[in-house]
Amino acid sequence: xxxxxxxxxxxxxxxxxxxxxxxxxxSLFSRAYEWKTAVSDLSFHIKEGExxxxxxxxxxxxxxxxxxxxxxxxxxxxxxxxxxxxxxxDRKRNAMHIGVxxxxxxxxxxxxxxxxxxxxxxRMYRIEPSIFKRNxxxxxxxxxxxxxxRTPIRQLxxxxxxxxxxxxxxxxxxxxxxxxxxTIGLDVIAKTNIRRFLKELNAEKKTTVILTTHDMDDxxxxxxxxxxxxxxxxxxxxGLQAFSRQFGGGTLLEVEYRGDDAILEDARIxxxxxxxxxxxxxxxxxxxxxxxxxxxxxxxxxxxxxxxxEPELEKTIGMIYTKNKGLREQA
Amino acid sequence: xxxxxxxxxxxxxxxxxxxxxxxxxxxxxLSRGIVWSTEFALIWVLLxxxxxxxxxxxxxxxxxxxxxLTSYSMAAFFCFHPFTKLPAKVQSGEFDELLxxxxxxxxxxMSREFTASYFSNVAFGLLFIGICIYxxxxxxxxxxxxxxxxxxxxxxxxxxxxxxxxAIPSFWMVRNTSLAQLFLFxxxxxxxxxxxxxxxxxxxxxxxxxxxxxxxxxxxxxFLNKQDFLLFxxxxxxxxxxxxxxxxxxxxxLWRWGIKHYHSTGS
Numbered sequence: 139x140x141x142x143x144x145x146x147x148x149x150x151x152x153x154x155x156x157x158x159x160x161x162x163x164x165s166l167f168s169r170a171y172e173w174k175t176a177v178s179d180l181s182f183h184i185k186e187g188e189x190x191x192x193x194x195x196x197x198x199x200x201x202x203x204x205x206x207x208x209x210x211x212x213x214x215x216x217x218x219x220x221x222x223x224x225x226x227x228d229r230k231r232n233a234m235h236i237g238v239x240x241x242x243x244x245x246x247x248x249x250x251x252x253x254x255x256x257x258x259x260x261r262m263y264r265i266e267p268s269i270f271k272r273n274x275x276x277x278x279x280x281x282x283x284x285x286x287x288r289t290p291i292r293q294l295x296x297x298x299x300x301x302x303x304x305x306x307x308x309x310x311x312x313x314x315x316x317x318x319x320x321t322i323g324l325d326v327i328a329k330t331n332i333r334r335f336l337k338e339l340n341a342e343k344k345t346t347v348i349l350t351t352h353d354m355d356d357x358x359x360x361x362x363x364x365x366x367x368x369x370x371x372x373x374x375x376x377g378l379q380a381f382s383r384q385f386g387g388g389t390l391l392e393v394e395y396r397g398d399d400a401i402l403e404d405a406r407i408x409x410x411x412x413x414x415x416x417x418x419x420x421x422x423x424x425x426x427x428x429x430x431x432x433x434x435x436x437x438x439x440x441x442x443x444x445x446x447x448e449p450e451l452e453k454t455i456g457m458i459y460t461k462n463k464g465l466r467e468q469a
Numbered sequence: 470x471x472x473x474x475x476x477x478x479x480x481x482x483x484x485x486x487x488x489x490x491x492x493x494x495x496x497x498x499l500s501r502g503i504v505w506s507t508e509f510a511l512i513w514v515l516l517x518x519x520x521x522x523x524x525x526x527x528x529x530x531x532x533x534x535x536x537x538l539t540s541y542s543m544a545a546f547f548c549f550h551p552f553t554k555l556p557a558k559v560q561s562g563e564f565d566e567l568l569x570x571x572x573x574x575x576x577x578x579m580s581r582e583f584t585a586s587y588f589s590n591v592a593f594g595l596l597f598i599g600i601c602i603y604x605x606x607x608x609x610x611x612x613x614x615x616x617x618x619x620x621x622x623x624x625x626x627x628x629x630x631x632x633x634x635x636a637i638p639s640f641w642m643v644r645n646t647s648l649a650q651l652f653l654f655x656x657x658x659x660x661x662x663x664x665x666x667x668x669x670x671x672x673x674x675x676x677x678x679x680x681x682x683x684x685x686x687x688x689x690x691x692f693l694n695k696q697d698f699l700l701f702x703x704x705x706x707x708x709x710x711x712x713x714x715x716x717x718x719x720x721x722x723l724w725r726w727g728i729k730h731y732h733s734t735g736s
Contacts, residue, residue, distance in 0.1 A: 210568045212729060233571035243563050249486040258482055261475055263571060290489075316569075 140184035145216030177370040191361035200350040237307035263310035277305035297328030317349040354451040386449035388422040394443040479580035498589040532601040536685035539594030540624025550582040552636035624684040626713025633720040
């Protein structure tokens with residue numbers, strides 16, 4: 139469905155000039171440029187019906203990647219094929235097979251109800267009347283838009299607008315849906331609605347969904363594949379559980395002892411925090427089973443409390459970003 | 470042209486959205502009317518004292534003004550919002566959305582952002598042309614009116630090209646409002662008066678480099694029976710449409726090249 143081979147994108151940017159007015163005058167006539175690489179040498183495949191989430195810090199190249207996939211940007215080198223089409227070369231033909239929602243930017247007419255924009259899109263995408271009718275009903279039903287289907291867009295809430303935008307981009311049954319930060323700025327209920335909708339859409343129509351996000355819950359609740367981009371490169375590509383295992387460092391066991399100095403010594407179980415009676419252990423469940431870890435901890439000492447926690451993705455990812463940034467600065 | 474009706478649909482929905490605010494629509498019509506009429510009257514007052522500038526009389530210079538205003542307004546219908554707002558759209562990323570639609574981006578932008586309120590400008594421009602024709606007692610035949618239409622269309626193409634050329638740098642530069650200001654407004658002030666009053670170098674620039682003189686100065690001589698061609702051949706009075714066609718073709722080619730090298734914004 140989507141094939142990406144050795145794709146790079148570089149921008150030419152003005153090199154920051156030295157201070158002083160002489161340098162400013164000089165820069166009017168001759169500017170120094172430098173090439174800034176947004177993404178370098180990306181290669182991956184995405185199959186039909188996959189739900190893929192791109193994460194990464196700001197400026198990592200997530201949006202650039204999605205914009206190249208959707209045909210907005212032309213790669214500096216490498217090839218992209220989506221649906222057998224090279225998106226930036228055959229933009230119009232590609233557009234018939236994709237749906238796009240980029241953040242909060244609205245593709246709907248501000249002063250008109252979504253109904254009017256939908257009718258316009260029906261003509262733009264040349265959608266058969268019967269299919270159009272069926273899809274509008276499907277969207278209005280699933281996104282619960284009956285109450286504001288005929289209200290001018292300017293009167294809608296952020297969440298309602300996002301739902302209307304989603305619907306507008308799906309009327310023509312696109313094979314691929316690109317979403318750039320679809321839940322940004324929405325409240326918890328609106329986020330949940332959108333996530334549930336994406337799952338149902340995928341189950342019903344086999345739509346391939348590619349989204350970028352900063353919200354790990356989007357990934358957890360929607361995606362079955364996670365791609366992490368940092369500094370223009372893919373640093374992880376795979377399932378969510380494998381991701382936690384690889385980067386999360388393992389399951390956390392928080393223990394509160396009755397006495398002091400009751401720390402367990404075992405090569406497979408690390409102590410990650412220790413203060414007074416409270417100790418936090420961490421272990422990989424492929425090395426030590428949960429039962430064994432608990433029995434080891436409880437065997438010798440008297441416990442007041444015991445809690446089991448999975449590592450928080452949010453924190454894990456923050457740690458990866460910081461670590462990579464540190465490594466880059468050293469290099 | 471198979472999509473022509475589709476683009477027309479976009480224009481219609483725009484008019485529909487405007488008419489939602491009927492009072493605002495009428496108010497714009499009125500206020501624009503007052504602005505243009507004032508400017509028109511101002512030329513009359515100015516020329517009343519001088520009687521003529523470089524052999525061009527009061528209503529002849531008002532005719533130049535009317536040709537410029539009408540062709541500008543015709544171009545502004547499709548170009549003012551699309552191209553003066555392009556830098557902001559590129560910055561906000563709204564332009565990206567445009568490129569993900571199965572449409573020609575240029576035509577889509579122009580029909581989507583069509584500004585119905587320029588209807589009032591066109592109406593007043595035509596009214597001013599009519600006033601001049603009446604006062605100058607020009608006896609124009611059917612063919613002359615047809616040529617007037619051709620001239621206005623040519624002028625519209627020249628003005629539209631100016632909009633497009635000045636917008637294209639925004640694909641790479643964050644700010645270029647000064648460029649638009651210079652070419653769309655400041656530079657065009659030259660053609661408020663007959664080009665013949667300027668030194669030869671400026672005449673050459675206005676004819677060959679930024680050919681605004683074809684909007685009104687050259688074609689006006691056909692209607693006013695003048696022979697004020699200076700450095701150039703009288704055939705220039707017929708060339709407005711050709712110049713417009715060349716300029717717009719160049720603008721479209723440069724636009725396409727621009728989109729290919731478009732950078733988008735970071736986010």
